[in-house]
Amino acid sequence: MSFDIALCRPGTAIPVEVSLHEEGGTYAIGGTNDAELNVTYNYARYFPWRDLDGKTGAETETLLRAACAELGTTRDPDYWAATPGNAGHALSVLLGWAEAHPDGVWRVW
Numbered sequence: 001m002s003f004d005i006a007l008c009r010p011g012t013a014i015p016v017e018v019s020l021h022e023e024g025g026t027y028a029i030g031g032t033n034d035a036e037l038n039v040t041y042n043y044a045r046y047f048p049w050r051d052l053d054g055k056t057g058a059e060t061e062t063l064l065r066a067a068c069a070e071l072g073t074t075r076d077p078d079y080w081a082a083t084p085g086n087a088g089h090a091l092s093v094l095l096g097w098a099e100a101h102p103d104g105v106w107r108v109w
Contacts, residue, residue, distance in 0.1 A: 002026075003049045007035040007057060007097045007104040016101045023093050025079065035097045035104065039090050042080055046071055046087035053108040057098030060106065064095040 002025050006015045015034040022031045024038040039049060047067055052060055071088030079086065097104070 001041045003039045003041065003044075004109050005037045005039060005049065005052065005094065006107045007094070007101055008107055010056075010103055010105055013107060016097070016104045018097050018100065021093070023090070035101070037090065037093060040080055042082040043087035043090060045082060046084055047091060050108050052094070052106040055106055056102060057100075057104045057106070058102035061095065061098050061102070064091050064098055068092045068095055 006013075007018075008015055015036050017033045018035045020031040020033055022028070024036075025040045026038045043049075051063075068088050068091050071084040071091065073088040073092045074085040075089045076083045076086050
């Protein structure tokens, strides 16, 4: 089980374009430029992921930055481990997207 999170063009369900990445629990082999991230439910104790839904990148920058600072961003070698750093790393990816696309709108499902 997991959360799928995308930062979309305003008024659409089309993800904005970001730098090529292979992040998340499931990802495109070879990477994708779509601002989509799959996050394991194992990280749910550290952040209310669904609270991003419907908000813009600009509206969430402060929240994401604070969460990254509190949790840290050092990843465990095991992606599935429920650690603050794993959650913080995922949040740091989202923060970068929010900063690059402040008008984008989060969709979480």
